[in-house]
Amino acid sequence: MKPLYNPPETDKSKFAHPVEEAFARILDFYGLQWQYEPRTFPLQWDESGNVTEAFTPDFYLPEQDLYIELTTLRPQLSTMKNRKMRRMQELYPDIHLKLFKRREMRDLMVKFGLYDQAEKIQGTEAQEAIA
Amino acid sequence: MTENGLETYGDLATGVREILISTNEIQQRVYEIGQAISQDYTGLNPLLVGVLKGVLFFMADLLRAVRIPTEMDFIAVSSYSPESRDQGLVRMVKDLEIPISGRHVLFVEDVIDTGLTLNYILRNLRVRQPASLEVCVLFNKPEHRLVNIPLKYKGFDLPDRFVVGYGLDYREKYRNLPFVGLLKPNVFQSGPNNSV
Numbered sequence: 669m670k671p672l673y674n675p676p677e678t679d680k681s682k683f684a685h686p687v688e689e690a691f692a693r694i695l696d697f698y699g700l701q702w703q704y705e706p707r708t709f710p711l712q713w714d715e716s717g718n719v720t721e722a723f724t725p726d727f728y729l730p731e732q733d734l735y736i737e738l739t740t741l742r743p744q745l746s747t748m749k750n751r752k753m754r755r756m757q758e759l760y761p762d763i764h765l766k767l768f769k770r771r772e773m774r775d776l777m778v779k780f781g782l783y784d785q786a787e788k789i790q791g792t793e794a795q796e797a798i799a
Numbered sequence: 800m801t802e803n804g805l806e807t808y809g810d811l812a813t814g815v816r817e818i819l820i821s822t823n824e825i826q827q828r829v830y831e832i833g834q835a836i837s838q839d840y841t842g843l844n845p846l847l848v849g850v851l852k853g854v855l856f857f858m859a860d861l862l863r864a865v866r867i868p869t870e871m872d873f874i875a876v877s878s879y880s881p882e883s884r885d886q887g888l889v890r891m892v893k894d895l896e897i898p899i900s901g902r903h904v905l906f907v908e909d910v911i912d913t914g915l916t917l918n919y920i921l922r923n924l925r926v927r928q929p930a931s932l933e934v935c936v937l938f939n940k941p942e943h944r945l946v947n948i949p950l951k952y953k954g955f956d957l958p959d960r961f962v963v964g965y966g967l968d969y970r971e972k973y974r975n976l977p978f979v980g981l982l983k984p985n986v987f988q989s990g991p992n993n994s995v
Binding site for chain 1: 878879880888889912913915916918919922942943944945946947959960961969970987
């Protein structure tokens with residue numbers, strides 16, 4: 669069967685976290701085009717107009733016009749990320765952004781048979797910031 | 800003990816924490832979808848297509864709820880896994896046996912989660928120029944959706960939890976539970992043998 673999309677070789681060196689690489693490989697497998705951290709959104713500025721806080725979603729799916737943010741942070745450690753997500757929605761309401769939280773990432777890894785990755789997420793006690 | 804109590808299923812339900820959607824609720828909704836399909840596709844001789852393996856249970860019950868002539872066929876695609884990822888793209892390992900050009904095709908799916916698999920399949924089927932191509936899903940998990948897929952028929956929206964039963968598996972187990980249940984957290988921590 670002729671492939672509908674020829675993905676580029678997944679370059680693992682570009683990713684900040686193994687889960688991101690796993691996610692990119694899944695997208696490649698199913699022929700979904702993606703870009704890694706293609707855009708940074710300013711969230712806060714100082715009095716001089718300099719950007720003091722910004723947010724860079726992990727992935728962008730151009731065919732879906734959808735940004736994806738992944739996290740393996742435990743809920744109690746993800747306060748800052750949640751605040752950034754809320755700020756994103758306030759400042760950029762037309763941007764479609766989906767957050768995959770820790771348990772969702774675990775479930776996603778299980779769904780695609782990546783049990784080792786899933787167990788690493790499940791067993792992580794310390795903060796593992798991705799972004 | 801209740802009619803759908805977990806105790807009824809013994810070892811089969813070991814690892815299941817609670818029932819989210821009962822057998823009766825599933826059967827009722829499947830019946831309703833069957834009635835809707837019968838009405839919408841009258842005179843069109845639709846072809847119901849499913850992707851193996853999880854859809855078997857839903858397809859069997861749905862077909863028996865449809866009251867118009869239909870045909871059915873199945874496809875199978877390679878699943879993503881640590882082993883298959885090195886083989887490149889997803890591929891069709893069992894193709895349809897019935898040509899779909901000019902046919903009214905209803906794609907039947909047990910669950911839609913990310914939509915990645917279904918997106919691949921629908922793109923593949925559209926190339927074959929069916930007269931129509933719609934989607935019927937029993938369990939919808941919109942929280943994880945990466946690809947927007949219009950659904951003509953939908954059974955239930957599932958919560959953002961890992962669930963099993965009625966075709967849905969965890970490591971190939973629990974498919975034959977007649978209800979949809981939530982797994983205990985320790986199932987995910989029990990290692991490669993899935994002992995709980």
